[in-house]
Amino acid sequence: MSLESLLIINKSGGLIYNKNFNDNIEKNINSNDMLILASTLHSAFTLTNCILPEVLQKYSESYNDSKERKENEEELDVTDSERNKFPIKVKYYPIGNKVNITTNNMIANELLRETTMIGTELFYNKKDIIDYEQVSCIRHIDSDVLDVYFYQSITGIKFISISNKKENLGVDRMTCFMMRVYSLFSDVVLKNPFYSVEMPIRKNKLFDDKIQMLVEMENLV
Amino acid sequence: MVKIYSFWIFDRHCNCIYAVEFDTDKKEIQRLTTNSSYMHEKAKLMYGLIFSMSKLTNTYHQKSIDYKETDELFPLETNFKKISTGSYSIHTLKTKTGLIFSLVTDINDQDRMEIELQYIYREIYLKHVTLNPFEYNDYALSESETKGEGFRHIENSNFDKDIYAFIEPLL
Numbered sequence: 030m031s032l033e034s035l036l037i038i039n040k041s042g043g044l045i046y047n048k049n050f051n052d053n054i055e056k057n058i059n060s061n062d063m064l065i066l067a068s069t070l071h072s073a074f075t076l077t078n079c080i081l082p083e084v085l086q087k088y089s090e091s092y093n094d095s096k097e098r099k100e101n102e103e104e105l106d107v108t109d110s111e112r113n114k115f116p117i118k119v120k121y122y123p124i125g126n127k128v129n130i131t132t133n134n135m136i137a138n139e140l141l142r143e144t145t146m147i148g149t150e151l152f153y154n155k156k157d158i159i160d161y162e163q164v165s166c167i168r169h170i171d172s173d174v175l176d177v178y179f180y181q182s183i184t185g186i187k188f189i190s191i192s193n194k195k196e197n198l199g200v201d202r203m204t205c206f207m208m209r210v211y212s213l214f215s216d217v218v219l220k221n222p223f224y225s226v227e228m229p230i231r232k233n234k235l236f237d238d239k240i241q242m243l244v245e246m247e248n249l250v
Numbered sequence: 251m252v253k254i255y256s257f258w259i260f261d262r263h264c265n266c267i268y269a270v271e272f273d274t275d276k277k278e279i280q281r282l283t284t285n286s287s288y289m290h291e292k293a294k295l296m297y298g299l300i301f302s303m304s305k306l307t308n309t310y311h312q313k314s315i316d317y318k319e320t321d322e323l324f325p326l327e328t329n330f331k332k333i334s335t336g337s338y339s340i341h342t343l344k345t346k347t348g349l350i351f352s353l354v355t356d357i358n359d360q361d362r363m364e365i366e367l368q369y370i371y372r373e374i375y376l377k378h379v380t381l382n383p384f385e386y387n388d389y390a391l392s393e394s395e396t397k398g399e400g401f402r403h404i405e406n407s408n409f410d411k412d413i414y415a416f417i418e419p420l421l
Binding site for chain 2: 033051053054056057058066069070072073076077079080081082083084085117166167168169170171172173174175177191193200
């Protein structure tokens with residue numbers, strides 16, 4: 030019972046998906062408040078980049094900043110070896126407990142097959158994830174009562190999970206969880222031909238079910 | 251071992267009253283003075299970030315436990331401790347008098363920096379500022395200097411010396 034909400038924000042700060050796992054939140058926060066919350070969190074990303082210490086300025090890499098770019102420079106220049114890189118290491122946590130999954134649960138079995146994400150360059154040895162794109166992203170906000178974890182994808186979509194302090198989850202574990210949500214998002218939502226990019230995800234029952242199942246499998250609810 | 255990038259104090263009128271930033275590459279120290287606009291702008295952004303994030307976590311928590319504000323004499327307040335990004339983290343300590351101490355360090359999961367911030371408040375700030383009759387009691391002297399419009403800050407060489415002596419081994 031430690032995860033309370035899961036939000037997905039597009040790159041311009043609009044809330045495109047939210048799911049609450051706490052009844053009080055469902056009752057007390059209306060959709061307008063949720064939109065405000067999402068855009069406040071989005072603006073915090075820009076702020077953290079503005080107050081970057083002078084020493085770290087050379088590592089700065091933000092999707093919200095408009096950078097001075099030469100016209101003939103190529104857009105996808107990610108593998109440039111001369112660029113300063115500040116790798117983030119994340120420990121790999123495998124998908125939660127497999128005990129309560131029966132063999133006839135189709136969604137659970139599909140999830141296990143789909144969300145391993147091995148084979149992408151992120152999980153390079155099944156133990157650590159080396160990520161170069163998280164430098165200017167907020168990863169964790171810690172207060173007395175709440176933990177807020179963030180994961181930013183390479184295209185600027187932000188995944189935010191708000192959890193309470195009943196269980197110490199750790200940044201690495203939640204990053205792995207949100208990477209799985211990202212892989213579900215790209216599989217189930219973005220491959221849908223009737224979905225237009227950057228618009229709210231509505232009436233996608235498959236995505237809803239899979240998120241619910243994933244959260245149950247990770248033992249977060 | 252943590253590395254410290256900068257240190258800030260904000261008072262209860264949202265003014266930054268002390269700030270110092272250490273550049274370890276160029277070996278120089280930037281301080282908040284009356285005509286350094288760079289530090290003033292940065293201080294405003296820093297305060298805005300800390301304020302909005304603590305407000306957000308507080309409201310969210312109140313709604314998640316179905317809390318009614320009129321119920322009790324003392325309103326429920328939560329303390330906000332840390333933001334960490336991919337390259338640095340901001341630790342804060344809020345005192346009951348509304349002061350906010352904040353320390354920008356590199357990323358380190360284990361270190362909470364709570365003891366260090368409390369030490370700065372208890373041993374350095376109290377000794378050189380609160381118990382010092384020559385310092386202002388309140389850094390906003392008139393109504394017009396509240397709400398982030400103030401320009402006064404701590405100019406106390408003993409305070410500086412103690413802060414540097416405390417932070418230098420951590421640089």
